Each structure stands twice: as structure tokens, then as C-alpha cells.
Amino acid sequence: MIYSKIPLAQTITTLCKTHNIKHIVISPGSRNAPLNIGFTHDDFFKCYSIVDERCAAFFALGIAQQLQEPVAVVCTSGSAVLNYYPAIAEAFYSNIPLVVLSADRPKHLVDIGDGQTIKQKNVFGEHVLYSANLKLDLKDSENVTSENELPIFKNLENKLERFLGLQKDIQTYNESEVHDALTISKLNLGPVHINIPFDEPLYETTEELFINPKPFKIQNKVDKVDPFEIKSLLDVWHSAKRKMILVGVLQPNSTEAQWIQEIADDDSIIVFTETTSNLHHQDFFPGIDKMIAPLDDTDLKALQPDVLLTFGGLIVSKKIKAFLRTYKPDQHWHVGLSRANDTFFCLEKHIKLRPNTFLASFLPQVTHHTKSTYKATWLAVRQKRRKLQDEYLKTIPFSDFSVFNSILKQIPKRSMLQVGNSSAIRYTQLFKIPKSVEVFCNRGTSGIDGSTSTAIGAAVANEKQTTFITGDLSFFYDSNALWNSYIPNNFRIIVINNEGGGIFRILPGNKNTENFDTYFETKHKLTAKQLCEMYGFEYSVASNSEELNEQLSDFNNATKQPKLLEIFTPSRSNDEILLNYFKFIK
Known part of the structure; x- marks a missing residue:
């Protein structure tokens, strides 16, 4: 077995193993090298490499959403950790266990102008259940080669830190903080942040495990009925x-x-x-x-x-x-x-x-x-509503409304449906879905960011065929989600492309103006075709009912690569068709 030479890195990987955290999503970096070494050289862990930290965090969230177990994300220092914030907020409000392991510079290198260095301590504020700010190993503190070049107040601060560390026992403190964070994430189902300072050298390895964590009682939450x-x-x-x-x-x-x-x-x-x-x-x-x-x-x-x-x-x-x-x-x-x-x-x-x-x-x-x-x-009212909805569908042209009716009828039984936010989930709410289909959506913060990454992570953790339905803005916003080597061949994406944020047309306000098109609806002419070519998706397109029915007929058939179906709908009529629907069923 190969370990990092840094005891703190060994502590993290060993305790993650003790707490049965198997899935580790790593974004490449240098400062997190000690953690990467430990995780990737131990067959207990299933490691994933995803470059974009925002996508990586949502990918991990998708895995945790399915397993209902903590999943860890690992990043380097600096702005990298801030890219986790959207997924952390989603995990917080959706009660999903996510463990953030952020590598950091030693304290004496913060706020002196070093690169990739920000104030990482408690950076996620009230959006995590626990923040553990670990201490630099004493051994590493003694090996700081630049200490003689530090300003005198920094030198004194380091010596005081060592003295206090000796008194409190740095190793015991770090073990306790990591254990508390991992336990809280598991029991309370939410995100936690463990900030981990490393000093150089970062890449040295050993076959010796220096640490021997004291045994902790791993708790399980039990409901207490009053x-x-x-x-x-x-x-x-x-x-x-x-x-x-x-x-x-x-x-x-x-x-x-x-x-x-x-x-x-x-x-x-x-x-x-x-x-x-x-x-x-x-x-x-x-x-x-x-x-x-x-x-x-x-x-x-x-x-x-x-x-x-x-x-x-x-x-x-x-x-x-x-x-x-x-x-x-x-x-x-x-x-x-x-x-x-x-x-x-x-x-x-x-x-x-x-x-x-x-x-x-x-x-x-x-x-x-x-x-x-x-x-x-x-129940009598419900029956009338359903009958009127069927009648209304016969009267309307090709539109978002009719498209959702068609695609939701084709969702395979005993599969998983992931839905993007904004108009996608609201249209989905209006139609019947087979009871054997499991449905998920990031409703914690209800943001359009990260929906694709979450769906891919969920598909990795769930062997069932997964269909992801999303709007165009959400899809293009999170297009780095496709920069991912783990997408199953039975993963399907349906992009409803109405050339902008069509949901804004439903809201009150002046429409059909240049100002509205640019700053609210955000009109565009983008398509997913080139992204599919780049990332190895089978691409198909539909712009009317006949093309859609033809594409849906074999969309769910097995293939050797994932598929994406892009459906172009008319941007200027969708809002009117939806608003008229509610009038019609009245």
C-alpha cells in the first residue's frame, strides 16, 4: 500500500475508510496531492477525476442523492474550493450528505500574496452543518524551510502555534474534528467542510502508515417516538x-x-x-x-x-x-x-x-x-381536470406543452428520471408518470446550475436507465458536465431548446422587446450538436411532432454510447399555450 508521507493526509484517508466513505470525487491540483495519493492507491475507494470543481461537486451530489451516504469531494486550495459552493447549498437544503475536503496553505502563507490562497476557514458559513479547520502537522511545522525569512511576528506566531499544538495534541485534535464532521454528515444528512493545511513537500510517499487513530463509535440515527x-x-x-x-x-x-x-x-x-x-x-x-x-x-x-x-x-x-x-x-x-x-x-x-x-x-x-x-x-374535480387536459392537448400546435406530454409517455418503466429546474420541472408536474419511474430534481435551491452534473452522478450510482430532461439554458450553463469519463451508455438527455429562458415569458412584464430578449429571456442560437460530437454522445434532433415521434421510437434502445435528443420548440407561443391551458381546464 502506498501512502502520503504527511500524517494529516493519512489521517483523512484512514478515517474516511473507517466511516465507510467509498466514493471520492477528485479535481486535479497540487496542494491536494497528499490526499489524492492516499485515496487513489487504496482499492477500498472508488475514485473519479473531474476537472471542473463545480461539476465535480454536483456529480458527487448525484451519487450521494442515490446512495443516501456521504460522498467526498477533494480539491486544491484557492478559488477551486469556492466552485463547490452551489452544490453545497443544494446539499444543505436537500439534506444530502456531502463531504468537502479542501486542501489549504499553511496559516503563515495566508494573506501574504501567495498564489492560489484565500481565506478558506469557515468559507461556507451557515450552508454546512460543520466546519472542521484542521491543524498543520507538527512535523511539517518544524520543516518549514522559509521560517527564517518570515517577518518576526509570523515567526513568533508559528512558535506559539507549535507550543499550543503540543499542549492540545495536534493529532488527537485533527482525528476528533474529522470524526465529528463525518459523523454529522451521515447522521444529519447534509454537507460538511474539512479544511486541511499542507506544507511542502507534497508528493513524497511511503509504504508505512504513521498514524493509528483511536477507535471511534460510529453512530446510527434511531428514531425516538414520543x-x-x-x-x-x-x-x-x-x-x-x-x-x-x-x-x-x-x-x-x-x-x-x-x-x-x-x-x-x-x-x-x-x-x-x-x-x-x-x-x-x-x-x-x-x-x-x-x-x-x-x-x-x-x-x-x-x-x-x-x-x-x-x-x-x-x-x-x-x-x-x-x-x-x-x-x-x-x-x-x-x-x-x-x-x-x-x-x-x-x-x-x-x-x-x-x-x-x-x-x-x-x-x-x-x-x-x-x-x-x-x-x-x-376526486370528482380531478377527473374533470384530466379529461379537459386530454381535450386541450388535441387542440394545440407543437410546443413545450405537447412535447412534455409526448416524452413523458415514453419514459421507460422501472427507470430513473432526472429533471432540470425552472420550466422543465414545472411542465413535468402537469403530466402522469409511471409509478415505477423514480423522479429526482435539485429542489434545494432550485437553481439551473449543476442539474446535468447531478443527473450524471446519479446515473453512475444507479444501474437503472436514466433520462435527464432539461431546458436549453440549464444545459448549456452546465455543459462541462459532459467532460466526464464515467457517463453510462444507457444515459439519455432530452434538451428542450426554445432558444432562451422561456419561463420568463410566462411572468408579468413587457415581452417581445430587445431589452427583454437580451436581459430576461436571453435569446440565443446555440445547439447541442457540437458538444455531442466533442463528448461522444449520439445526437438526434426534432422540430415537429412527426420528427419527435420518429426519434422517440428508438431513443431508449441500447447503444454503445449515451444519447442526446434536442427538441426545438417555438419560443414565441409556449407561454400563451401554457396560460391558455389553465383557462381551458377551468
Whole structure:
């Protein structure tokens, strides 16, 4: 086995192994060489090399999204680490365990004009669950060759640092900090930052393991059910005639079928789900926007719940947020281990349990189903909406709306669907998706950056065929995602190219002006064809319904390289077709 000669580097790799962190995404650099040496010479680790740090972090996030286990990203010092920030923010708000290992200069080289040096300590602020700022090995401190050339105050600072380090035991301190960071990431499902100073020489190796970390107890999070809390909720639940369950982003198969059925059997409950909820039942209500958008004030008051129960991650639908902020429930309970967002400004309780644990504890104690017409009334409305949507699709020309209808019908069963943000996920919400398809989208920060990289990382960690649907701006913004040697041959990308940010045309404001085209919609004439040639994707194109149906007929067939289908839609009519849809189904 080959190790770095630097004890701190050995500490990092050894503790990552102890904590069973197998996937390591490395961006090439010099200052992180000691870490790269340790990770890449140990067969325990699965290492990936991705040059662009922003893409690397989202790629790692995609792997962690699928495995629900910490994945590490490793970079050199300086601005490299800042490129991780978008993915870290996404991981923070999506509860995805991501471990940032940033190499750094020694303290005495910060803010003296050295290259690739910034203030890396606590650089991610409140967007990480823990920041561990490690100490330079004492051995390395003693080998600083330039110390005699340092200003006197720096020399004194170094000597004081050594003295304090000796007192506190640098090795014990570093081991403890690394262990705490890795444990927090795993238990609380979120990003952590470990900043690691290295002094030169950086590339020396040895076959000897210098360090012997003290054993740590690796914890597992256990749900603790409070029977008194459960009992306090039952009286309210039993008396409520209108109960609404709203489900955000949820891992597939995280809720047992018996509890899903128990909920569905209660006529006083309606369950609103999103495509990212991965929760299905014939009596549930997907397509929230098409349910709510056409309602008038009388209908909205009739829909207003007495009790709102939420679980899962963040919600896509703006319309359900606006509705529940105006027509507030008497009680809002959120179930989940991490933070409870007061999205509707009426949060009453945060029940810190996994949703399935809560349902398994709560539902068996529900002694009766309250007599109510709540669900039956809205099931009838849902049926009308679906019929009107089918009728509307027969009347419209080739457009974003019709394209999403066509491509979502062709998604292979028992596959994974990754969706880009902005218009892509909002259109996807309007259509039915087979229950065997697992759906994911970066809804933590809802940014268009990194969606492609995340989808590729997820495809690497999941053997199922993956289809990624994205808009043109998001795709070109993250085009370095394709600079990646790990893309499976069964990976599929569908780019809806309407030559700009079409979603901005739906919003209020003056349109069809040069100012709007340039600074809001951002018109362009780019295509994905040259990128596909560069990165080895099979490329196909469609600009009308006939071409689209022809391309979709064999798009999911097995090939020896990944595929990309670019669909060109008319930029000036998509907004009108979508807005008219909501009028039509009313």
C-alpha cells in the first residue's frame, strides 16, 4: 500500500475508510496531492477525476442523492474550493450528505500574496452543518524551510502555534474534528467542510502508515417516538373533517404500502403529491397546479384544510404555497428528521421522525375515520381536470406543452428520471408518470446550475436507465458536465431548446422587446450538436411532432454510447399555450 508521507493526509484517508466513505470525487491540483495519493492507491475507494470543481461537486451530489451516504469531494486550495459552493447549498437544503475536503496553505502563507490562497476557514458559513479547520502537522511545522525569512511576528506566531499544538495534541485534535464532521454528515444528512493545511513537500510517499487513530463509535440515527406527542395529535386528527397531506421531495420506497393504503382509505384526507414525491396511489392528487390554478374563492375555501400534515423536502408548486398562505389550516404539522420549514407561516409542530416511522406509530392509533365528503368532492374535480387536459392537448400546435406530454409517455418503466429546474420541472408536474419511474430534481435551491452534473452522478450510482430532461439554458450553463469519463451508455438527455429562458415569458412584464430578449429571456442560437460530437454522445434532433415521434421510437434502445435528443420548440407561443391551458381546464 502506498501512502502520503504527511500524517494529516493519512489521517483523512484512514478515517474516511473507517466511516465507510467509498466514493471520492477528485479535481486535479497540487496542494491536494497528499490526499489524492492516499485515496487513489487504496482499492477500498472508488475514485473519479473531474476537472471542473463545480461539476465535480454536483456529480458527487448525484451519487450521494442515490446512495443516501456521504460522498467526498477533494480539491486544491484557492478559488477551486469556492466552485463547490452551489452544490453545497443544494446539499444543505436537500439534506444530502456531502463531504468537502479542501486542501489549504499553511496559516503563515495566508494573506501574504501567495498564489492560489484565500481565506478558506469557515468559507461556507451557515450552508454546512460543520466546519472542521484542521491543524498543520507538527512535523511539517518544524520543516518549514522559509521560517527564517518570515517577518518576526509570523515567526513568533508559528512558535506559539507549535507550543499550543503540543499542549492540545495536534493529532488527537485533527482525528476528533474529522470524526465529528463525518459523523454529522451521515447522521444529519447534509454537507460538511474539512479544511486541511499542507506544507511542502507534497508528493513524497511511503509504504508505512504513521498514524493509528483511536477507535471511534460510529453512530446510527434511531428514531425516538414520543408516545405523549403522538397521543396529543390524535384528538385533533379525529375531529378534523378536512385533512390535507402534502408531500415534497421523497426517496422512492421510503413509505410502506400499508400506510399509504391506510391514508387512502380515509375519506377525510386528500394527499397532494409532486413528481419528486415518489409516492403513488390511485386516490392521491398529483398535478397540484392543475387542481388549484382554476379555483375561485368559494372553491379555495372549500379546499382549505383543518389540519395540514407535510413531509418530504421542498415543494415545487408555487400555487399550493400561495393557496395555503392565504387559506391557512388551523394546524400545520411537519414530519422529518431535519429542519421544518414554516413555508405557510402557520407551523404548529415539528415531529422529528422519519415519515414512515411516524405513520407506523400514528396510524394504528387512529380509532376511526371521520365521516367526510372532502376526498370524494376533489376526486370528482380531478377527473374533470384530466379529461379537459386530454381535450386541450388535441387542440394545440407543437410546443413545450405537447412535447412534455409526448416524452413523458415514453419514459421507460422501472427507470430513473432526472429533471432540470425552472420550466422543465414545472411542465413535468402537469403530466402522469409511471409509478415505477423514480423522479429526482435539485429542489434545494432550485437553481439551473449543476442539474446535468447531478443527473450524471446519479446515473453512475444507479444501474437503472436514466433520462435527464432539461431546458436549453440549464444545459448549456452546465455543459462541462459532459467532460466526464464515467457517463453510462444507457444515459439519455432530452434538451428542450426554445432558444432562451422561456419561463420568463410566462411572468408579468413587457415581452417581445430587445431589452427583454437580451436581459430576461436571453435569446440565443446555440445547439447541442457540437458538444455531442466533442463528448461522444449520439445526437438526434426534432422540430415537429412527426420528427419527435420518429426519434422517440428508438431513443431508449441500447447503444454503445449515451444519447442526446434536442427538441426545438417555438419560443414565441409556449407561454400563451401554457396560460391558455389553465383557462381551458377551468
